[in-house]
Every structure is written in C-alpha cells, then in structure tokens.
Amino acid sequence: MPNKKSFLSFAALALLCSVSLAADPDVKKSDSGICHEKGSASYGNTKKFTAFATLDECVKSGGKLPAGQPTAASAMATVKKSDSGICHDAKSPSYERTKKFTEFKTIDECLKSGGKLPK
DSSP: OHHHHHHHHHHHHHHHHHHHHHTOOSEEEETTSBEEETTSTTTTTOOSEEEESSHHHHHHTTOBOOTTOOOHHHHHOSEEEETTSBEEETTSTTTTTOOSEEEESSHHHHHHTTOBOOO
16 A cells, blocks of 8 residues: 555655744744844754744844844934943934944933943
C-alpha cells in the first residue's frame, strides 16, 4: 500500500508546514539582539530568535532595530535623554542627532530622572 503511506506522509508534512507557518511571530529578535518585523529583509533568514507580538515589545526587551530604521517611539518622542544624560526636546539643536536615548514625555520627567538641560 505505497499510495496510502505516501498520502499519509504528504498529509503529515503539509500539516506540519501549515502549523509552522501559522506559528511565525510578527517580530523575531535574533540571537544578536536585532528585532526583525515580518516582511523585513532579514525576517526569513532569522532562524534562532525570540518571538514577540510587536516591535515595541521587542525593543523594550533590549532589542535593537536594523541599522537605518527609526523606531516609531523615537519619531514621536517628546524628550530624549542622551547616553550622556542631556535632556533634548524637539527645539534642541541636538534633538535629531541624538540616536541613543531614553524617551520621556516631558522635560520635567527627564530632569527628575537625573538628566540635565543642554548648555
């Protein structure tokens, strides 16, 4: 009965593939800490990963975006506290250049966290 055996093998393989595809997360954080969204260039190549439902969850877990991709949070950030502890609001000349930062809703929140105003 090779036909029945072949059919069962094919059916099992098809089921396994459909379960595998359905289980693909919306965001994969690679072992190197890069967050890849479905549809991005490296998403399909990322085999060893931690799954996340959203890009925001991935980034909040310590993940980074691929080079050259701004975060939605950084685009909407009101105040950025740089790694050197300087609080920059949208009016600051350094606001756009500040790439590594902690986001705050207000200057007051940033200052209360230990940040300083630019000179």
